[in-house]
Amino acid sequence: MEKRFSTRKKQDLHRLKRVGLIVDADAAEVEKLQSKLLSVFSLSKNQLSSLIFKENKEQEKEQEIYFSEKDFTWRGRLKKESKLNEFLAQDFDLLINYFSEDKLVLHWVSASAEAKLKVGLANEEKRLNDIEIVVKEEEIELFMSELKKYVNIITDSWKNL
Template structure:
């Protein structure tokens, strides 16, 4: 129990350090790679999320989707990798090589598609080295460069708004 509190405090400390030192990229490079972070406890509608890559003209081999679940049990999906709180050490560091490689990849765009306030998901979004971050509504505006306020279940509205904004920003 003590380690759980220490772990949460460490993740929050690391999260604030990342957010306070975050640099915003300002380039007009076209979108070629896409990363998506989602909460497996909220949705596992992988096929609909894959269509986001199609509207952005991202090749399937340049798309990487990771899911996070608060369940401590190993959850496997046939489509990609799912992570859980056991992938974080007591001091808030990531101890999963696959998860760390996702965060180290410089995606042209990262979509954080979750609405629940889960500390680990916020940490994954902040720690990602993506050049442009997009998410649905969140209270802390430091996580994403673009926030699209839509209902979580309405992925179609999210895709429509995303396409509109990246077109205006000359990203596609």
């Protein structure tokens, strides 16, 4: 993770074409979060990729990838057959880290994902996000309104240059 933090390139965010969502299913209402995200940013379902951490994987739905600690080898490397590789191969304009509990596997995945802007809930690991929004996980509406505000400020500032 240290190497990933130190080699991350800062990029300009002009508009949202591709959004990634990493969420801990044990702590958040995943469907409500996805629905709100799609409506707030006027995204189509194919513009959103969700990565859902679940202790015990369930059947996957379209546009969602479930993962658990079983996707990693005993040495901490990602297994080749893991669907997590599909998520990590994408370049996101915005990556949302919707988890506050410190789980190493969530930190690793977030640090490994490529995104122009990373936003998330307040977390012990301060290097995960470019912007932290300090709300409780159940305050999805408040999180989305703050997220929209900051993304608009950032994208509007680039339009004016």
